[in-house]
Amino acid sequence: MLQVGVIGTGMIGQDHIRRMTSVLAGVRVTAVADVDTTVAASVGARIGAPAFETGEALIADPSVDAIVVCSWGPTHEQYVLAAIAAGKPVFCEKPLATTQDACLRILDAEVAHGSRLVQVGYMRRYDDAYRALKATLGTGQIGAPLMMHCAHRNASVPGFYEKEMAITDTAVHEIDMVRWMFDDEITAVRVLTPRRSSLGGELQDPLMLLFELSSGVLVDVETSVNIRYGYDIRGEIVGEEGTAALGSLSPVQVRKAGFAADPVPADWRERFLRAYDVEFQEWIDALRAGGRPVGPSAWDGYAAAVVSDAGVAALRSGDRVPVVLTEKPKLYETEVAALAPNASAVAAGDAA
Amino acid sequence: MLQVGVIGTGMIGQDHIRRMTSVLAGVRVTAVADVDTTVAASVGARIGAPAFETGEALIADPSVDAIVVCSWGPTHEQYVLAAIAAGKPVFCEKPLATTQDACLRILDAEVAHGSRLVQVGYMRRYDDAYRALKATLGTGQIGAPLMMHCAHRNASVPGFYEKEMAITDTAVHEIDMVRWMFDDEITAVRVLTPRRSSLGGELQDPLMLLFELSSGVLVDVETSVNIRYGYDIRGEIVGEEGTAALGSLSPVQVRKAGFAADPVPADWRERFLRAYDVEFQEWIDALRAGGRPVGPSAWDGYAAAVVSDAGVAALRSGDRVPVVLTEKPKLYETEVAALAPNASAVAAGDAA
Amino acid sequence: MLQVGVIGTGMIGQDHIRRMTSVLAGVRVTAVADVDTTVAASVGARIGAPAFETGEALIADPSVDAIVVCSWGPTHEQYVLAAIAAGKPVFCEKPLATTQDACLRILDAEVAHGSRLVQVGYMRRYDDAYRALKATLGTGQIGAPLMMHCAHRNASVPGFYEKEMAITDTAVHEIDMVRWMFDDEITAVRVLTPRRSSLGGELQDPLMLLFELSSGVLVDVETSVNIRYGYDIRGEIVGEEGTAALGSLSPVQVRKAGFAADPVPADWRERFLRAYDVEFQEWIDALRAGGRPVGPSAWDGYAAAVVSDAGVAALRSGDRVPVVLTEKPKLYETEVAALAPNASAVAAGDAA
Amino acid sequence: MLQVGVIGTGMIGQDHIRRMTSVLAGVRVTAVADVDTTVAASVGARIGAPAFETGEALIADPSVDAIVVCSWGPTHEQYVLAAIAAGKPVFCEKPLATTQDACLRILDAEVAHGSRLVQVGYMRRYDDAYRALKATLGTGQIGAPLMMHCAHRNASVPGFYEKEMAITDTAVHEIDMVRWMFDDEITAVRVLTPRRSSLGGELQDPLMLLFELSSGVLVDVETSVNIRYGYDIRGEIVGEEGTAALGSLSPVQVRKAGFAADPVPADWRERFLRAYDVEFQEWIDALRAGGRPVGPSAWDGYAAAVVSDAGVAALRSGDRVPVVLTEKPKLYETEVAALAPNASAVAAGDAA
Ligand SMILES: [Mg+2]
Ligand SMILES: [Mg+2]
Ligand SMILES: [Mg+2]
Ligand SMILES: [Mg+2]
Structure with missing residues (x-):
């Protein structure tokens, strides 16, 4: 049973808690936290999980195997970095962070850690x-x-x-x-x-x-x-x-x-209701099997931020805007194989 | 956590065990049984659940809250009757039983018990x-x-x-x-x-x-x-x-x-992969909430048997064959409301 | 230019006159007739074609190469028989005739004539x-x-x-x-x-x-x-x-x-707007090329009548009603090849 | 019966001759011409129409009410101008002409004539x-x-x-x-x-x-x-x-x-087989009713040429290329109403 702590108990956080409590196998929400500690306490009480004062305290608690970050975008960076510092897997709702620099700091931290801990919530x-x-x-x-x-x-x-x-x-x-x-x-x-x-x-x-x-x-x-x-x-x-x-x-x-x-x-x-279920079940299954996350990585979160910024610039200027990425750390190269799609039996046939 | 014992560990039984172990929330398989005790032992070992010598022993065990029957059709009656006798909910794969008379014996037993315990596995x-x-x-x-x-x-x-x-x-x-x-x-x-x-x-x-x-x-x-x-x-x-x-x-x-x-x-x-998942999750949810099963009832299993027999007779004779059902016990009348469909949001709209 | 006389200038007759006048190639309506001679005169005047007192007079007129019968169903037999007697091709809107016996009289007349003259208006x-x-x-x-x-x-x-x-x-x-x-x-x-x-x-x-x-x-x-x-x-x-x-x-x-x-x-x-156009154009083309009609034959009109009668009997009785046809004259056997569909290029491919 | 002369008896010309001979109502091909006079003679013989030495001779002939131009693109201008000079309606296969200047010369000639004579073959x-x-x-x-x-x-x-x-x-x-x-x-x-x-x-x-x-x-x-x-x-x-x-x-x-x-x-x-049939039938019907063509005009042919040239420039440069049209002559303004679509009954409904 994977023990998950949820940081951010607003609408999306509550939905993921419901999912991990009533829909998915092999997972239990054992801790919650929110800047609004009243909400966190109430949500925690409903599922019998303690509400922590801070995300950092939740991350540090031994009852927490892995973290789900559903808090306000600007706070993503600090919780993801804290989880990496604690060596715990962290599922971060999109965006990974609100600036390219913040994304780069996360990349650096994860690369320093030496293996993937971060998954970003791109559910498509x-x-x-x-x-x-x-x-x-x-x-x-x-x-x-x-x-x-x-x-x-x-x-x-x-x-x-x-x-x-x-x-x-x-x-x-x-x-x-x-x-x-x-x-x-x-x-x-x-x-x-x-x-x-x-x-x-x-x-x-x-x-x-x-x-x-x-x-x-x-x-x-x-x-x-x-x-x-x-x-x-x-x-x-x-x-x-x-x-x-x-x-x-x-x-x-x-x-x-x-x-x-x-x-x-x-x-x-x-x-996309089912896509969220599958996204989490596969994340849970990978962690329970002792593995690393294979879904969207910190690199994916970083690249999305860079392309998105280029898009905003292109909207403002009306011009073609090139996208320039930093060099891709080896850590993310080696993930390619793991990203291969689960080929559906439906689509495996050939019309010819 | 609902504790389920599975009788019959062939292909379908193993698939339902996989489902309850790796896909669904709030359930654990805590006991298995099969006429082939070697298979049962092997399947049980894989999930850490004891294999019982007989279905009846499994039904009687206090570690079992509810029973899933996936054994050979002709044995369904005896296990369903045993579960009713034990006052435990039982999910029986279709058919409920292989003869109309056997179905009627189950109806009688459940009516005598006074509330629904039986659900039949019609997953559509x-x-x-x-x-x-x-x-x-x-x-x-x-x-x-x-x-x-x-x-x-x-x-x-x-x-x-x-x-x-x-x-x-x-x-x-x-x-x-x-x-x-x-x-x-x-x-x-x-x-x-x-x-x-x-x-x-x-x-x-x-x-x-x-x-x-x-x-x-x-x-x-x-x-x-x-x-x-x-x-x-x-x-x-x-x-x-x-x-x-x-x-x-x-x-x-x-x-x-x-x-x-x-x-x-x-x-x-x-x-129908997902339909099986939903079928079991709703059964689990109903039982965990302290309620009775609201899926296909013993009456539905009986009616399917009678219509099916009439169909076979019609195939043989080439004639129109009337379907004659016994009087419907009150127990099943009162279930009508509970059988209302979960109206999907998709379909709730109106083209007009 | 095929010269056609139209018997029956009601709604369907007028529509076929419009079709032969404004839509199709190689045809001209040169005569009209209707029991309501006022309507016939008015419709004829619009296209510059004489209105005949009777269908029989129209059929006999040398300005008429072929006949289209759109009159009231019970009169179909007499006009079709008159056209056969005159040795002129006749396109008869469905039904060929209103009784099986009338259909048989038409079959006999056409067989006696020795080659196909009759086409029935089944446009599908x-x-x-x-x-x-x-x-x-x-x-x-x-x-x-x-x-x-x-x-x-x-x-x-x-x-x-x-x-x-x-x-x-x-x-x-x-x-x-x-x-x-x-x-x-x-x-x-x-x-x-x-x-x-x-x-x-x-x-x-x-x-x-x-x-x-x-x-x-x-x-x-x-x-x-x-x-x-x-x-x-x-x-x-x-x-x-x-x-x-x-x-x-x-x-x-x-x-x-x-x-x-x-x-x-x-x-x-x-x-089916286009189907009517194609039906008539192919009939016109066949006749202009000096050939016989290859569309639905008098046999088809007869068979439709017999099956339709059997259907009415089946509706009344609730029973299975056999369909018994007379022996098929050789004249209609030899038409089989000509009835082969115009294989559409669209459909000729194979998904496999 | 509209009498049409066809200039250009290659593949497309022959197809339009077939169309006017065997498919459409109210039209007859009464003259043909082609630079390859042998082909023209052979095509003409097939339908009993004389083959003229030149397009200009065909245009001048009193047996010709209207002209269809299917010749090689670079010759379109001369035949369209000759038809305008003769005051005869002309259907010109696309393109109207191969340069913007040539298109403008046609616009000028038609405006000088004072009413529409030209239709361009955009059949969609x-x-x-x-x-x-x-x-x-x-x-x-x-x-x-x-x-x-x-x-x-x-x-x-x-x-x-x-x-x-x-x-x-x-x-x-x-x-x-x-x-x-x-x-x-x-x-x-x-x-x-x-x-x-x-x-x-x-x-x-x-x-x-x-x-x-x-x-x-x-x-x-x-x-x-x-x-x-x-x-x-x-x-x-x-x-x-x-x-x-x-x-x-x-x-x-x-x-x-x-x-x-x-x-x-x-x-x-x-x-688009049927679209060609409809295109020509509507052109024929408009001319037979004594009216002017209401299909794609010389202005449409000109505009297509300008946009097409801009497209080619854009392909070469990779840039956004503005489209600059000459002032639209009044003659073409007044055609707007006539260009209204034949609203299909199918599409007239409303899903709401
Ligand atoms: Mg997402
Ligand atoms: Mg089933
Ligand atoms: Mg019809
Ligand atoms: Mg075209």
């Missing part, structure tokens, strides 16, 4: 459909990948959502997904601004992002965050001999009032 | 797509149901598969699903025999089953068990104002070699 | 989708056909529609289509009556028809004629190794208000 | 699916358009195909379609070059084109001309409240060998 890598897509690509049946078309659509966003969040909060999922899908780095970013939707107030919405990969693969991403009809995540890889796309996934088709209609998910919770 | 009720279909029906958006068209297709079946198994092993899943979908009983069965597939040897395959429900709803079920292309489960409810059908669910779409193609699952494991 | 054989389906079947890629599932759904029907019309007017299209699709005869019919839709008043709607073919292929047809959501024609052939079904054919997909939705046609005009 | 405006898409947009159900995603994929291209042809021959169809779809002009073009397909030899394939419209709508077009799997034309308009896309249009769905598969057209002939 755990989604059945994305995994089937990566497995299909891996079979070679569509040939070498040349382009990928993506759309990331939200029915609506809250009032505090600002235009750069379309990159830093929304498209950042595509940034990580694309790096993982193609086992490659993004080398340049452009952002185009189409006609503005009147449903987003002053927000510049939608955006069209263009990512160049070192292999030459070109990725376009539409972000539309006020499109009303639902939450719709789409992706099609254009290969030399064919294409592979995310499927439709709707559990029912209704014929009604002049249409044959497939329901679209209402929001990301509905669409 | 736990499948996301069937649940979304039932939820869609429940919204009233397609009006009252009038017909349902079903297909149950297997790529192939093993050599020992005989023609009556198309009813007793294959269509029995539709028999249970239909009763649950419409909260209704099947009142008559017809079986028609189309042209025979040459791929099934001497087997009479496919079959066309026709079920009449007490509401007048007519259900047709195609069983094709040698259709090569994959495992394909389809269902469309025809309502007064529209229809609702199971969706396509394919995680990827491939455009390749002249086709835009959605993969079809290879077998029932792939298609 | 000219629909792109049905042709692609037949071509797919013909490639052998799904193996031998074993079953076919059909649905024939209308949004609503007029007040004078009576329950037997679900067979004689609605399912009669499936009767002809199935005979053509499988190059085979229907040998028995069953009709089941599901729960009745409240939207059809006293009408017994929907129905479930079951057709047995001499090869053993079993065909089920749902007729739902008050289903509100649109006009929906579906068909899936179950073969030994796979299935082939009519495609969805919707020109747009709309993502809106929680759904990804394909429009469904409103009525048969929208769905 | 006549495709059912594109029309349904435009009609859907016109209903307002997806709100104002903001973006459009397009793909133009060919299985392969001939050896003489050079990289600029991806713009001038391939994407030029999207250039015209987009201007028509949004009743708007393209104001700037970018061309990005993704990783190169190894199946196209030295060709820079695929390309990613980005068009800005004066309304701010942003259009992206993938051209992939060696993608092997088939000819695939896709388009999705992103509106404020939803999206509308071209449907799948496959006449059959095959379930076979692990997939549920929709066939993809093999080439543009199969995909």
Whole structure:
């Protein structure tokens, strides 16, 4: 039984606690902490786990084998560094940290430690459909990948959502997904601004992002965050001999009032609920088996930050902005094999 | 933590042990038993659980809160009756028992006990797509149901598969699903025999089953068990104002070699893997919350047996065969509310 | 330029006149006739064609190369017989005649004439989708056909529609289509009556028809004629190794208000508009090339009448009713080759 | 009966002659001409039409009411100008002319004539699916358009195909379609070059084109001309409240060998066969009714040339290239109403 301490008991933290308590196997939440100690105490009481005064105290406690960080973004760095200092595995919700420098400090600390302790919460890598897509690509049946078309659509966003969040909060999922899908780095970013939707107030919405990969693969991403009809995540890889796309996934088709209609998910919770479960179960299983985490690494968190910053610069300037990464530590090179997708049986077939 | 004893450690038993050990929350397998005591000992050793000489000894042991029966069909009755006698909840893989009389003995025992202890392993009720279909029906958006068209297709079946198994092993899943979908009983069965597939040897395959429900709803079920292309489960409810059908669910779409193609699952494991997980998690959750099982009841197991027998008779005679059930004990009437579907958010919308 | 005389200038007659005047190549309407001579005169004036007092006079006129019969069903026999007597090709809208005996008299007359003159207006054989389906079947890629599932759904029907019309007017299209699709005869019919839709008043709607073919292929047809959501024609052939079904054919997909939705046609005009054009163009082309008609023959019209009568008897009795045809004249045997489908390039590929 | 003279009796010319002879109503080909007078004579003999020595002689002949130009691109200007000089309607296959200057000379001549005589052969405006898409947009159900995603994929291209042809021959169809779809002009073009397909030899394939419209709508077009799997034309308009896309249009769905598969057209002939028929029938109908052509105008031909040139410049430079059009003559302003789409009944419904 893996004993986990959760730092940050807000909405996401509580959801992960529920997940580790009522859904997943082999894990127990044995400690909680939050800057709001009243909330932490109340959440802890509900599951019979002590609430610690500080994240650092929680990390230090012997009842805690591994840490989940769900606190406010700007605090991620300090808790991740503390966990590394304690030699304990830490699962950090995205972003890894809020600046490139902070990410680099984490890389340095982990490299100094000598093996991976950090996993970042990019959950699309755990989604059945994305995994089937990566497995299909891996079979070679569509040939070498040349382009990928993506759309990331939200029915609506809250009032505090600002235009750069379309990159830093929304498209950042595509940034990580694309790096993982193609086992490659993004080398340049452009952002185009189409006609503005009147449903987003002053927000510049939608955006069209263009990512160049070192292999030459070109990725376009539409972000539309006020499109009303639902939450719709789409992706099609254009290969030399064919294409592979995310499927439709709707559990029912209704014929009604002049249409044959497939329901679209209402929001990301509905669409990616299972991906979060799988993400955590695999993290738990890896740690219980005595291994290191094999999900998104600190390097992935760092690269996402750099690409995201380049995207914001590209949005401001209207220009193509190159992405420049620091040299990749050997520690993360050796992780490549472990990142291979769990090829789904569904996708293993060949249409030819 | 619910402590479960598993009787029958063959393929299905081992799969459920894996599920309770590595996938689900709040459960531990604390005892195993099998007629092949060597297998039981080996499986038990792997998870650190004692192997009992007999199912009855396992049921009696205080380390066992609840029992899962995965043994050979003809032994189901004795273990279920023993569990009821011990006052312990028992999850029995389908069929509940191999004869109507045995099912009636179980009904009598459970009624005598005074509350539900038995759940039967019809897992389609736990499948996301069937649940979304039932939820869609429940919204009233397609009006009252009038017909349902079903297909149950297997790529192939093993050599020992005989023609009556198309009813007793294959269509029995539709028999249970239909009763649950419409909260209704099947009142008559017809079986028609189309042209025979040459791929099934001497087997009479496919079959066309026709079920009449007490509401007048007519259900047709195609069983094709040698259709090569994959495992394909389809269902469309025809309502007064529209229809609702199971969706396509394919995680990827491939455009390749002249086709835009959605993969079809290879077998029932792939298609219903998650339904088994949900089925057990909900059973575990209900028992841990101190409640009774709310899944398929002994009455459902009995009704499936009676309809299945009528189907076999109809296949033999070519005639319409009425289904005659015993009077339904009050115990099972009161379960109706608890059987309401978990309405999925996906399906709750209305196309109109 | 083929010179055509049209008998019956009601709605369908006028539509075919429009078609031959403004849509198709190589044809001119040179004569019209109708029991309502005022209507005939007015329609004729619009296109500059004389209106004849009687159908017989029109048939006899040297300005008429070929005849199209769109008059009231009970008059079909007399005009078809008169055309045969005149040795002129005649296209007769369905039904060929309103009784089996009348159909037999037409068969006798045409056989006595010694070559085909009659074509009956079953237009589904000219629909792109049905042709692609037949071509797919013909490639052998799904193996031998074993079953076919059909649905024939209308949004609503007029007040004078009576329950037997679900067979004689609605399912009669499936009767002809199935005979053509499988190059085979229907040998028995069953009709089941599901729960009745409240939207059809006293009408017994929907129905479930079951057709047995001499090869053993079993065909089920749902007729739902008050289903509100649109006009929906579906068909899936179950073969030994796979299935082939009519495609969805919707020109747009709309993502809106929680759904990804394909429009469904409103009525048969929208769905089969092109099939009527193709039906007539091929008939015109065959005649202009000096040949005989190769579309649905008088035998097809007769067989449809016999199966339709058996269907009505089956609806009344609830029993399986055998279909007994007279011996097939040699004249119609030799037409088989000419009836081969125009294999569409689309369908000629193989997914394997 | 419209009497048409065809200049250019190569493959496309012969296909249009076939169309006007055997498919369409109200038209007759009464004259042909080709630089290869032997071919012209042979084609003319087949349909009983005289072959003229020169296009100019054909245009002048009183047996010719209207002209169809299918000759080599560089000769288009001279024949179109000659037809205008003769005051006769002329249908010119795309391109209108091979240089912007030549297009301007045609505009000047037509403006001097005072009414429209010229139609250019951009046939996508006549495709059912594109029309349904435009009609859907016109209903307002997806709100104002903001973006459009397009793909133009060919299985392969001939050896003489050079990289600029991806713009001038391939994407030029999207250039015209987009201007028509949004009743708007393209104001700037970018061309990005993704990783190169190894199946196209030295060709820079695929390309990613980005068009800005004066309304701010942003259009992206993938051209992939060696993608092997088939000819695939896709388009999705992103509106404020939803999206509308071209449907799948496959006449059959095959379930076979692990997939549920929709066939993809093999080439543009199969995909757009009907659009050519409709294009010509509507042109014929307009002229027979005594009216002027209402299809793509000389202005449309000119605008396509300018945008296409800008695209080529953008491909060479890698920069954003503005599109600068001459002032639009009043003659073409007044045509706007006539260009309204034939709203399809299919698309007129609203999913909400
Ligand atoms: Mg995340
Ligand atoms: Mg089961
Ligand atoms: Mg007809
Ligand atoms: Mg063209």
